[in-house]
Amino acid sequence: xxxxxxVVLASFVIxxxxxxxxxxxxxxxxxxxxxxxxALPPATEFYLRAFLLVIVLVxxxxxxxxxxxxxxxxxxxxxxxxxxxxxxQDVFQNLMIVLLVYAALITVLMAxxxxxx
Amino acid sequence: xxxxxxxxxSYFVFxxxxxxxxxxxxxxxxxxxAAIAEAVAGLRGVMLRRTLALSLxxxxxxxxxxxxxVDCNRGYDQIVKDRSLMDEINRQQLQHAGNWxxxxxxxxxxxxxxxxxxxRRKKQQEGSGDQARSGGIH
Numbered sequence: 263x264x265x266x267x268x269v270v271l272a273s274f275v276i277x278x279x280x281x282x283x284x285x286x287x288x289x290x291x292x293x294x295x296x297x298x299x300x301a302l303p304p305a306t307e308f309y310l311r312a313f314l315l316v317i318v319l320v321x322x323x324x325x326x327x328x329x330x331x332x333x334x335x336x337x338x339x340x341x342x343x344x345x346x347x348x349x350x351q352d353v354f355q356n357l358m359i360v361l362l363v364y365a366a367l368i369t370v371l372m373a374x375x376x377x378x379x
Numbered sequence: 380x381x382x383x384x385x386x387x388x389s390y391f392v393f394x395x396x397x398x399x400x401x402x403x404x405x406x407x408x409x410x411x412x413a414a415i416a417e418a419v420a421g422l423r424g425v426m427l428r429r430t431l432a433l434s435l436x437x438x439x440x441x442x443x444x445x446x447x448x449v450d451c452n453r454g455y456d457q458i459v460k461d462r463s464l465m466d467e468i469n470r471q472q473l474q475h476a477g478n479w480x481x482x483x484x485x486x487x488x489x490x491x492x493x494x495x496x497x498x499r500r501k502k503q504q505e506g507s508g509d510q511a512r513s514g515g516i517h
Contacts, residue, residue, distance in 0.1 A: 304414030305495055311407050312488050316481050319404070323477030326470045360481060367488045374496050 265333040269342060273328060273349040277321045280353065284317060284361075295368070299375050309371075313364060320360045324353040382459045393469045394443055397476035401439025404480050405432045408487075415491060419498045427494075431487060438483035442476035 263271070292313065296306040328349030333341055380388070412431055416424030446468060448458055458464060 300495055302415065302418060302495065302498065304411040304418070305491065306411075308408060308411035308415060308491060309488065311411060312484050315404055315407050316484050319400075319477040319481050319484075323474040323481070326477070327474035356478075360485075363485055364488070367485065367492070370489065371492045371495070374492055375499060 265335060265337055265342070266330065269330045269333055269345045269349065270325075272342070272346045273330070273353070274325050276346065276350060277325045277353050280357070281317055281321050284357070285314065288313075292368075295372075299372050309368075316360055316364065317357065320356045321353055324356045325349070328352045382462055382465075385462060386459060386465055389465055389469050393472050394440075397439045397443035397472060398436060400473075400476055401436040401480055402432075404439075404484060405435045408435075408484070412487075412491070415494055415498075419494045419501070434483050434487070435480060438479040439476045442474075442479035443472045445475050445479070446471040 289310065293306060293310060296309050297303075300306055300309075328351075330345045330349045333345045408431065409428070413424065413428050416427040418424075420427060448468060451458070451464065451468070453461075453464075
């Protein structure tokens with residue numbers, strides 16, 4: 263496998279692990295919150311699926327579009343690490359933006375539905 | 380496969396893959412969204428569902444189209460010679476398709492907030508109507 267292939271594969275694996283961690287951390291709380299606020303089970307399902315879809319697409323898009331620093335044959339270990347880190351910057355940045363927008367969305371949802379209880 | 384064939388095939392294959400991403404996103408959201416649309420708008424919920432399908436497919440195609448070979452300021456011959464440029468453009472097309480689908484899904488998330496608020500009001504009106512009727516009977 264070429265050095266560039268190794269870097270892309272490593273970035274992809276780290277991005278998938280990141281996705282799993284984010285999903286595992288946020289999903290149970292999000293489900294409880296949505297069930298409490300919406301009182302309509304399909305709405306809970308819609309927002310949970312939208313959440314998963316959004317984080318998967320944004321992370322995969324960032325991995326695809328990441329600009330990896332050029333790594334030559336026989337490069338040192340840390341050169342691979344720097345190249346992967348360079349690519350992961352976009353992944354983390356886009357994921358953070360999407361999580362903030364999603365948090366804003368849930369805040370609007372709570373503000374518009376909670377006061378009617 | 381010559382570079383020119385690769386350019387033609389990859390362009391259309393990635394256009395289809397982008398569209399398929401939009402359709403896949405719609406299929407993930409279709410069932411819960413249909414239930415919400417039906418609860419809010421009854422039979423007219425079909426229109427909302429079709430709008431969701433159309434908007435996600437359009438977002439995917441828009442993302443694909445937003446990356447163009449014309450923008451890289453190279454002649455056709457130069458583009459055909461450089462296969463790594465084609466791979467780069469294909470990757471960018473998929474990336475933009477994914478990003479546009481994300482924008483569309485988040486926008487629909489805000490739309491669903493409005494739909495849920497309407498549904499809640501409708502339920503409250505139905506509840507108060509039932510109370511008034513039962514009060515009238517007593």
